[in-house]
Amino acid sequence: xxxxSDKISTVLQLKVNAGTDENGNDVTKVQSxxxxxxxxxxxxxxxxxxxxxxxxxxxxxxxxxxxTYDLIEE
Numbered sequence: 024x025x026x027x028s029d030k031i032s033t034v035l036q037l038k039v040n041a042g043t044d045e046n047g048n049d050v051t052k053v054q055s056x057x058x059x060x061x062x063x064x065x066x067x068x069x070x071x072x073x074x075x076x077x078x079x080x081x082x083x084x085x086x087x088x089x090x091t092y093d094l095i096e097e
Contacts, residue, residue: 028092033059035068037076038085051084061090 035056044050056075059068068088076083 025097027095027097029095030061030090030092032091033061034089035059035072036087036089037072037083039079039081040084041081
């Protein structure tokens with residue numbers, strides 16, 4: 024059985040530090056931006072993430088790219 028993959032969506036996620044909880048542990052939150060061009064380069068997505076993060080009051084902890092694929096049997 025041969026299977027091919029077909030990329031169907033890309034999501035940019037900004038992981039930010041949202042403060043600390045009652046035990047002093049860091050609390051992180053994730054904000055998702057959908058409808059990113061599926062052929063966008065990683066460097067371009069990262070550059071956009073840095074610009075978006077500069078507009079936020081919470082510090083950026085990480086940048087995630089989530090690609091979703093359809094798996095199709097040939």
